[in-house]
Amino acid sequence: MTTRKTFLATLALSTLALATGAPALAQQQRPIRLVVPYAAGGPIDVTARALAERVRDTLGGPVIIDNKPGAGGNIGADIVAKAAPDGLTIGIAATATNAVxxxxxxxxxxxxxTDFAPITQMVRVPxxxxxxxxxxxxxxxxxxKDLIAYAKANPGKLNYGSGGNGSAGHLAGEMFKKAAGIFAVHIPYNGGNPAQLALVSGQVDFNFDNLATAAPNIRSGKLKAIAVTTLxxxxxxxxxxPVSDTLKDFSIDTWWGLVAPAHTPPDVIAKLNHAFVDALNAPETKSRFALLLAEPVASTPAQFGAFMKSELGKYEQVVKATGAKVD
Structure with a gap:
């Protein structure tokens, strides 16, 4: 009898909660999994964790970071692409995974x-x-202008380094050569750090590097900053x-943002967008990202989708022009 009374009481309370719109289900919402396709500790991971902290109250539950590095980011991105489109698995889309x-x-x-639903752009790093x-x-x-003039007057005498064939530095260098109408020898290294060491030691003449990485050597006077690659x-x-002051419309920077699996319901995307855009616009977020020399970029899903489409088209031309292949 006691068991039956307990059951009936529980059923009555559950029915009352549903009838009155009590937030019982919201309080028990499953955590959202945010897949970061790179290792912990890097700028993408740090910014993702900062936003995850800020949106938990808005979304009614925790956002758990899940690092899945490998294959240039493809492993983690594939997990998001193949996840259920229910808003409980989202991930990072970046220049490499979704454009290069x-x-x-x-x-x-x-x-x-086609396999992702855009939520919002997060960050731009020049x-x-x-x-x-x-x-x-x-x-x-x-x-x-001095650099371009010297290269034209001394064809083939300049060289530039990068973190390897197909790396961001390589692609930026090839875009620059084409836009400026110059030739410089590309010297690929096994990663960005060796490429920067080669530049600092004078083994190569110039590099296109991530601002966050290059900043310490710029401040120390070992490197001279000629131009940034944002518009x-x-x-x-x-x-x-910016390079675009001399070479019109030249733009190549590092970016990343949030995506969900394709076919995630629009109302779910809208809720996620609202939460993360508010977090990106918070003064605390801007201050925290500034330490990484990263600029928050909040956008609508449509804006981020159009941006990723344009970046995919841009890098198709660049990568094909270099002939670079990983496999």
Whole structure:
């Protein structure tokens, strides 16, 4: 009898909760899994964790970071692409996974154009054209126009380094050569750090590097910042002009944002967008991201979708022009 009374009481309370709209289900919402396709500790991981902290109250539950690195980000991105479209698994889309890799890898486990539902862009990190400071002084190169003029007057004498064939630095270098009408020898290294060491030691003349990575050597005077690769000046390096001041519309930077699996319901996407955009616009977020020399970029799902489509098209031309392949 006691068991039956307990059951009836529980049933009555449950019915009352449903009838009155009590937030019982919201309080028991399953955690949202945010897949980061790169290792813990890097800028993408750090920014994802910062946002996850800020949205938990808005979304009614925790957002758990799940690092799934490997294959240039493809492993983690594929997990998101193949997850159930219920809003409980979301992930990071980045320049590599959703713009470069589709043209760099001969076989992709997902379709970057159709397998994701955009939520919002998160971050833009400028790249910067840097020269070895002693080399720049010796060659009397102070501006981008000086660099282009020297390269045209001395074809083949300049070289540039990158973190490897198909890397962001390689692609930026090839875009620059084509836009400027110059030739410089590409020297690939096994990663961004060796490429920067080669530049600092004078083994190569210039690099296109991530601003966050290059900043310490710029501040110490070992490297000279010639131009940033965003369309506008960067707030992190406001005295340095953009390449686009000399080469119209030149733009190549590092970005990442949030996506869900394709076919996630629009109302779910809208809820996620609202929560993460509010978090991106918070002054605390901007201050925290500034330490990484990263600029928060909040957008609508439609804006981020259009941006990723344009980036995919841009890098198709760049990667094919270099002939770079990973496999």
């Amino acid at each position: 890799n589709p043209w760099l890898y001969s076989k992709m486990p997902f379709n970057a154009a 790249n910067v054209l840097v020269m070895n400071a002693e080399t720049a002084q010796r060659l009397k190169i102070a501006t981008l 506008q000046r960067s707030s992190a390096l406001p005295e340095v002009p």
